[in-house]
Amino acid sequence: MSTQSQNPLSRHFRRPAIHFKLPSKGHFWNEQDLVLPATGELPIYPMTAGDEIALKTPDGLMNGSSVVEVIESCCPSIKDAWNMPTVDVDAVLIAIRIASYGSSMDISTTCPHCQSQADYSFNLVEILDRVHCPDYSKPVVFDGLQIKLRPQTYRTLTQTSIKDYEEQRIMMALNNETMDEVARDLQLKESIRRVLELNDAMLLASTESITDEDGVVVQDKEFISEYYKNAPATAIKSIRERLDQIAKEAALPESTIECDECKQQYQLPLVFDYSSFFDLGS
Secondary structure, eight states: OOSSSOOGGGGSSSOOOEEEEEETTTTOOOOBBBOOOTEEEEEEEEEHHHHHTTTTHHHHHHHHEHHHHHHHHHOBBOGGGGGSBBBHHHHHHHHHHHHHHSSSSEEEEEEEOOOOEEEEEEHHHHHHHHHOOOOOOOOOTTTEEEEEEHHHHHHHHHHHHHHHHHHHHHHHHHHHHOOOOHHHHHHHHHHHHHHHHHHHHHHTTTTTEOOOOOOOOOOOOHHHHHHHSSSHHHHHHHHHHHHHHHHHHSSSOOOEEEEETTTOEEEEEEOOOHHHHHHHOO
16 A cells, blocks of 8 residues: 555646636636736646536536536636636637647638638637727716626526527427417416516626716615616617627637638638537547
8 A cells, every 4th residue: 555645646647738818807706716826827727538528518518517617627716617707708718728639729611602611720829819808997878877887707697598598498389389379378478577587687797886976886786686677778778789799899709711612701700619619629
């Protein structure tokens, strides 16, 4: 039996493969959820075999637990990935793939001009360098109120996605012609109610504070929720327009490629399907 206090194999354990700065630079994080090094750069470790298995588990991908598990495994500076702002999620996952498999990622693409198919190689380091945090400093101004927005957390984003998926399933059921009309009406009303709840939850999760004309800053979630439920539709529309603009700013940059067949250029986005994004053969 070995009496060694330290594993002699420890020098062969995985080590940080890259270091990078979060797009948010640590803003929007709770202090206990992120240990930011003095350099501002997070060490990123390659995935383990267990991490790879987690990313091939359908239920874990659906509820977000697999992504959280892998992020916390490969980025120990992140203590609670559920609470990470969504503006950092894609960048961290790109960094993990670079650390695990290298900077090149091949995908198959179809030219929209001539329909020819070809493989194209993404340079993920260049993509990562171009990921940035949208500007949340400009508030939405409405009726004397200044509504300050913030990124959702990964937890709220995942919950929203799950509810959205459930709503799609309900709408598919409503299209079932064999369903009783009364039952269909009941499901439709329930679907509308859930959509409204989903919209309210998204707005609430995206709001940091509301300042009134007297300078009173309201951060209480119940007060903000009550305001949104009683606000005029034009106010909600203004907020949604700003959130749509932020979403466009936060979108991963597209790459311009030239078709080998017809020589036409087109934009190719980097699509995040986690089960294939972390497949070495992807």
